[in-house]
Amino acid sequence: MDRLPEEVILHILGFLKVPDIVHLQAVSSRYLALGRDNALWKTECFVDSRAESLRRRNMLLGMQDVRIAELRNAVTALPGPDLTAWDVSQLRGSPQPRASNDPAAEARIQRARAFANWEPGYPDERLDYYDEYVHRHAPVKVAWLDLPKAQASDKEEYREATGCATLDGEDGNVNHLVAPLDDGSICIWDVSNRSTSMAGGRGRLTAQSRPGLLTGTPPDDTEKSHIMMTETGAVESLHEVDINTLQLVSTKTYPWPITALSEAKQTTPLTIGTNWTVHLHDPRDSALTSPPPTTNPELLNPSTTSSHATLAQPGPLSILHDPSPNPSIWLAGRFTSLLHYDRRAFPRLLNTLHSGARIASLSSLPYPLIPQSLDLVRNPETGLSALAVARSSPGTTILAAAEYKGKGSLELYGLPRVQPYQNRQTASASKLLAVAPHGGRIVFSDGDGNLKWVERDGFSHVRTFNINEALPNGSGGGGQEVSGEDASADGIWSSTAGGMPGQGDIVQKITPMHPVFASSTGTGAASGLGERQRQDVNQSNLLLWTGDGRLGVLGFGPGNPLGEDQWREEVGVAAESTEQRAKGDAERQYGMAMRRALERNADEVRFVRGLGMLM
Known part of the structure; x- marks a missing residue:
């Protein structure tokens, strides 16, 4: 076997089952590299995908007897106005237009079209399909970070996180998690990834400020701080804190309660959304120069020179910076449109996108949105070349988690040409709360505590996980690692939301530890065996902030997402004995x-x- 060329070994691996390929990786470094071949795992991902199952189903339907097809049509709903001619032909039992008279050749052509239509990666993107397979099929594990225990309390009560943000390293990956607590303090956790030379952060609590730092109250007055930090609409001041010293640097008060903050990275300024206004934060300006808006605010005239923009409707909830091609700001919230501002000529309003839904979260994918008209399966007349041209074109896709008429709405907007796609049928029965790109998929959360992964088309389901199946017994997390298989029964005493919508915890924010960048090296994918030796597999975890104030790391596979370490260095507690x-x-x-x-x-x-x- 050692003398065989790699191409022959890879061909043999194509006939093995997935567990056998995984076991083969432990034989030697050569078989480790061959067992992680990207093309091999790309094929495995497609074989187990919904796209391939639908292709096989359609092929079997085409082989049915005409009388059986007529019986199927009798129980099939009438086609809706959004169906294509191919959909109608399938409902009516008509054969799909064939590309070849040879059945074997026809099967190969249809499989190639389905494979190209399913492929989540773009030409200049390097996805790791071994990780993709793990994320699509391995067990989901959640490790909860240690939250400080409430002081002067006899009960096992822990502080609650009232938000979270990340500190990224030079490689663009998340290294530290920063969160304000309900007692007015700030905590920092080390969530850096493990490698062959470093054990990783393991979610250690590395620093905590004094209570009351953000509320300006005495450290022992935690009750007042709790009210100020948790009451909706009570925060009207922006505090800048030095991460190294955990001391306040400056404070700035705004005319209305702050409801949304953008990311602040490198030279991009912070954008602040209050209940009625939008501001660009300049750290060099410590005073509030703009007067508060009137009781009946309207949109500012683009020609007006002002330091803030006034909203016609209240309630911004999410702010997204679009760096290309022209730096701009996208704003969404309880109103039914996305507002697009020119950052260089702020507060100039470039345009608006009508959604009709109330949007809770915005995110972006640095690749173009493929329109439904280029679906190779539903549109047999579409050629592979047209899809290839669309994939290679520059563009950005805005992801929105929204609520429309009481149901969840996953919305995708392709830029620069606005090409909206709104999934309001199969996204969720409850409102969506957060959305983010995750490898070659999109992940979002809803009001029932579910985390759902779909393909980048925004429709094809990959998997679902309920966060209440991984809640720790205690309220503080305590670094516990809980698997989704430990779900208990439902009831009024249970925190599981599987059977009763609206019960239990929810995920309010999702942060990928490996953000998706437009460059080929920004997705966390390995470029070869050397990279694999430096960084462990399956590090594309998700940071979660829940409605009950918990912070967790969601990972895949049998291991602890925070590492295999079972003891807490920060408090000097040794590993528990067997007893x-x-x-x-x-x-x-x-x-x-x-x-x-x-x-x-x-x-x-x-x-x-x-x-x-x-x-």
């Missing part, structure tokens, strides 16, 4: 059994109440 772990496991098992009993009793009470037998 202690057994005792802790027994306590958790007893707690879960008691909770299930209470849940069953609550379900019986709810059932009887539904019959009208209990007042």
